[in-house]
Amino acid sequence: MENKSTSRRQFLAAGILxxxxxxxxxxxxxxxxxxxxxxxxxxxxxxxxxxxxxxIEMDKAFLKPVPDLPTISNxxxxxxxxxxxxxxxIDLSRCKNVGACKTACNHAHQLSPGQNWIxxxxxxxxxxxxxxxxxxxxxxxxxxxxxxxxxxxxxxxRQDGIVLIDSDRCIxxxxxxxxCPYSTRVFNWGEPVLEKEVAEQHYSCETSIPQKKGTVSxxxxxxxxxxxxxxxxxxxxCPNGVYFFGDMNEDSVTxxxxxxxxSDLIKDKAGYRLMEDLGTKPxxxxxxxxxxxxxxxxxxxxxSPEDKMTH
Amino acid sequence: MENSTVLTSEQITSDxxxxxxxxxxxxxxxxxxxxxxxxxxxxxxxxxxxxxxxxMRDYVSWGxxxxxxxxxxxxxxxxxxxxxxxxxxxxxxxxxLTRISEIIAVSAITFAALIIIVDMGxxxxxxxxxxxxxxxxxxxxxxxxxxxxxxxxxxxxxxTLLPDISILINAREKLGKPFSKLYRWLASYWKGxxxxxxxxxxxxxxxxxxxxxVAFSIHTVTSWLFATTYRPGWDSTNFGAYFISGAFLVGAGxxxxxxxxxxxxxxxxxxxxxxxxxxxxxVVVLLALLYLYFNINEYLVPAFKMKKPEEAHLTQLFAGExxxxxxxxxxxxxxxxxxxxxxxxxxxxxxxxxxxxMVVVGAWFKRYLIVTPTLLHPFLPMEDVPASYHHYFPSWExxxxxxxxxxxxxxxxxxxxxxxxxxxxxxxLTDKNETQQSS
Numbered sequence: 135m136e137n138k139s140t141s142r143r144q145f146l147a148a149g150i151l152x153x154x155x156x157x158x159x160x161x162x163x164x165x166x167x168x169x170x171x172x173x174x175x176x177x178x179x180x181x182x183x184x185x186x187x188x189x190i191e192m193d194k195a196f197l198k199p200v201p202d203l204p205t206i207s208n209x210x211x212x213x214x215x216x217x218x219x220x221x222x223x224i225d226l227s228r229c230k231n232v233g234a235c236k237t238a239c240n241h242a243h244q245l246s247p248g249q250n251w252i253x254x255x256x257x258x259x260x261x262x263x264x265x266x267x268x269x270x271x272x273x274x275x276x277x278x279x280x281x282x283x284x285x286x287x288x289x290x291x292r293q294d295g296i297v298l299i300d301s302d303r304c305i306x307x308x309x310x311x312x313x314c315p316y317s318t319r320v321f322n323w324g325e326p327v328l329e330k331e332v333a334e335q336h337y338s339c340e341t342s343i344p345q346k347k348g349t350v351s352x353x354x355x356x357x358x359x360x361x362x363x364x365x366x367x368x369x370x371x372c373p374n375g376v377y378f379f380g381d382m383n384e385d386s387v388t389x390x391x392x393x394x395x396x397s398d399l400i401k402d403k404a405g406y407r408l409m410e411d412l413g414t415k416p417x418x419x420x421x422x423x424x425x426x427x428x429x430x431x432x433x434x435x436x437x438s439p440e441d442k443m444t445h
Numbered sequence: 446m447e448n449s450t451v452l453t454s455e456q457i458t459s460d461x462x463x464x465x466x467x468x469x470x471x472x473x474x475x476x477x478x479x480x481x482x483x484x485x486x487x488x489x490x491x492x493x494x495x496x497x498x499x500x501m502r503d504y505v506s507w508g509x510x511x512x513x514x515x516x517x518x519x520x521x522x523x524x525x526x527x528x529x530x531x532x533x534x535x536x537x538x539x540x541x542l543t544r545i546s547e548i549i550a551v552s553a554i555t556f557a558a559l560i561i562i563v564d565m566g567x568x569x570x571x572x573x574x575x576x577x578x579x580x581x582x583x584x585x586x587x588x589x590x591x592x593x594x595x596x597x598x599x600x601x602x603x604x605t606l607l608p609d610i611s612i613l614i615n616a617r618e619k620l621g622k623p624f625s626k627l628y629r630w631l632a633s634y635w636k637g638x639x640x641x642x643x644x645x646x647x648x649x650x651x652x653x654x655x656x657x658x659v660a661f662s663i664h665t666v667t668s669w670l671f672a673t674t675y676r677p678g679w680d681s682t683n684f685g686a687y688f689i690s691g692a693f694l695v696g697a698g699x700x701x702x703x704x705x706x707x708x709x710x711x712x713x714x715x716x717x718x719x720x721x722x723x724x725x726x727x728v729v730v731l732l733a734l735l736y737l738y739f740n741i742n743e744y745l746v747p748a749f750k751m752k753k754p755e756e757a758h759l760t761q762l763f764a765g766e767x768x769x770x771x772x773x774x775x776x777x778x779x780x781x782x783x784x785x786x787x788x789x790x791x792x793x794x795x796x797x798x799x800x801x802x803m804v805v806v807g808a809w810f811k812r813y814l815i816v817t818p819t820l821l822h823p824f825l826p827m828e829d830v831p832a833s834y835h836h837y838f839p840s841w842e843x844x845x846x847x848x849x850x851x852x853x854x855x856x857x858x859x860x861x862x863x864x865x866x867x868x869x870x871x872x873x874l875t876d877k878n879e880t881q882q883s884s
Contacts, residue, residue, distance in 0.1 A: 236829070248830070248831045250829045250830070252829075253825075253828055253829035253830070254828075254829060255825055255826050255828050255829070256826065256828060257826070270825060279674065279675065282581060282582070282673075283582050283583060283584070283673065283674075284579065284582055285574055285578060285579060285582040285584035285585050285588075286570075286573040286574060286576075286577040286578065286579065287577050287579050288573075288577075303570070303573060303577060304566070304567065304570075305565050305566065305567050305568075305570045305571065305573050305574070306496070306565050306566015306567045306570075307564070307565055307566070307584060308506040308507060308564075308566070309582070309583075309584055309670070311503065311506040312506060312507060312671075312674050312676065312820070313673070313674045313675075315674075315675040315676075315823075315824050316824070316825060317503070317504065317823040317824070317825055317827075319503070320503055321496075321502075321503055321506060321566065322495070322566075323495060323496045323497040323499075323501070323502065324494060324495040324496075324497030325494070325495060325497075347495045347566070348495055348496060348565075348566030348567040349566055349567060350566075409824065412675055438829060440830070440831060440832040441828045441829065
């Protein structure tokens with residue numbers, strides 16, 4: 135949250151400058167778009183630096199922040215973070231369905247009630263094999279079926295490996311949802327339940343905030359956090375260190391407390407990917423549920439009532 | 446035509462001129478308008494509140510809108526079957542059927558396009574398809590082929606209509622004012638000269654050749670919307686042929702139903718004769734057998750292997766929640782009509798009409814079965830979602846919109862038959878002259 139407020143401060147500063155620049159270049163009231171607000175000079179002035187490098191003086195009453203300005207452009211967001219190849223490792227031997235990942239994710243991305251980008255699935259591969267808990271995120275496939283079918287390039291693959299959605303472009307045809315074999319995608323069937331402040335925020339594909347009615351959303355690997363050099367919300371929220379996140383170019387993944395060489399971890403623990411046979415080439419790797427930290431049953435108490443009913 | 450020799454040209458013209466709606470026509474149109482209005486109201490609610498008014502959710506993300514879309518695309522294929530294939534194959538008895546099938550094609554493909562917009566979460570962003578369109582996406586292929594097919598069908602309808610419109614212009618005192626301006630606007634340039642006639646004939650031949658691959662592609666591409674995914678039940682190389690054969694069947698069934706209704710309502714017994722039903726019956730049987738063949742391929746082969754992801758889907762179709770609907774679609778949509786029409790007695794107008802209705806209704810549910818049950822069987826378990834996501838039954842808004850769109854198709858056909866002759870007068874006259882000359 136701290137970081138959010140610093141970026142807010144940056145927005146404010148940018149907003150003030152933008153406002154002044156507009157004020158200097160035309161004679162019209164620079165705050166025309168706030169028509170209805172009758173701004174009267176307060177007599178209190180502040181000195182500010184204009185975009186031309188001049189120091190100017192302005193009445194404080196005329197200063198109003200532009201609510202939000204994007205820090206990076208849409209085309210930048212579509213390109214991705216230079217030189218990175220993000221990957222995730224999920225250690226199934228550590229998961230006991232605590233659900234902290236979900237809570238953190240849902241909160242950070244302002245998901246509406248009932249929506250989950252992360253689903254912790256109760257898996258049992260065959261009748262006599264052991265059940266286990268499998269947290270499922272977007273696989274950020276290198277050969278993403280969803281991206282192939284999108285008619286308008288609203289969902290796209292970035293050079294840093296992340297698959298994102300541009301909710302400002304999505305037409306809501308839901309072909310990507312049908313195409314995704316991992317059923318990872320979530321649709322905003324109605325108007326998203328958002329606080330006013332969030333709803334008015336400038337939309338960014340990297341934060342996926344605010345969610346938009348009639349568009350698809352899904353796990354985004356938190357690229358906004360990566361830009362700040364921080365871990366995705368699920369990784370830092372998990373009390374058991376199930377999730378590891380990192381950069382394959384650096385060959386390292388971390389859950390915050392422990393850091394591993396990615397290639398060693400995958401080799402030593404026989405990591406695998408889901409539905410390898412489909413050829414989707416996921417960027418999420420799983421470590422098998424062996425030598426578990428918790429018995430499977432300990433996770434049952436955290437099941438949602440709906441899932442309990444279906445068994 | 447066996448009876449046409451006894452008919453005079455004047456009688457043919459006056460028989461086939463468009464007629465004013467009678468009382469029954471008014472009631473019929475009124476009911477259709479009511480359905481459309483109700484559908485429009487439901488769509489208004491959907492625009493206001495979002496797709497949340499439907500019962501589609503994250504797993505069943507495509508519902509009856511999409512199955513309705515597939516149905517419309519399927520039934521619209523018939524325009525090319527009857528007109529183009531019969532013309533190129535020089536089938537002599539096609540004359541009274543071509544216009545009926547062409548108008549079914551145009552109206553169905555129009556509503557296919559509309560219903561797909563209804564299904565969109567953000568219909569106001571429709572233009573994104575052209576601004577940001579990606580040629581890799583099967584949806585873009587569908588946009589291209591469906592708009593091409595729409596234009597071709599409309600043009601084919603228009604160009605075969607030209608000489609008839611000029612007959613309508615000449616019959617002004619009989620028809621009165623209502624549409625005379627429209628007729629003149631459409632065809633006042635048409636004089637029927639040899640040169641014009643030659644161009645027209647060439648145009649029709651060219652369209653008839655071009656429209657066949659386009660018609661095949663509209664439904665093949667529509668099948669690829671499903672077959673290009675990994676889902677059990679959709680992931681099939683059989684899908685293109687399976688869809689095409691189903692489309693031919695439902696289209697031919699639709700034509701049989703329309704033939705019967707027009708024949709009765711407009712007293713066209715002399716033009717749409719029992720012979721036409723007899724011939725169409727044979728065609729429908731052949732098409733139903735063909736579709737049955739592809740169905741056996743589609744279900745039996747995966748059922749033989751029972752791969753794990755397919756298993757849940759197939760058992761639910763054969764013996765589970767969807768079994769009644771599945772067997773209904775197979776029996777009523779294919780097997781019973783085959784048995785009715787195999788026999789000469791079954792190829793009389795009334796049994797044919799009943800069989801045609803069965804084919805069309807069965808086909809509608811078949812499309813529903815192709816779309817929905819698959820979506821309820823994803824690869825990973827359905828968990829961490831609200832319990833309502835595990836099932837799908839359309840909401841009243843979805844029903845209203847789907848029924849409204851079906852009513853819309855019928856409404857276009859009804860209005861068309863009010864304004865234009867539903868059997869080509871010109872062609873009937875030419876056919877008559879030819880038979881007279883040859884005899």
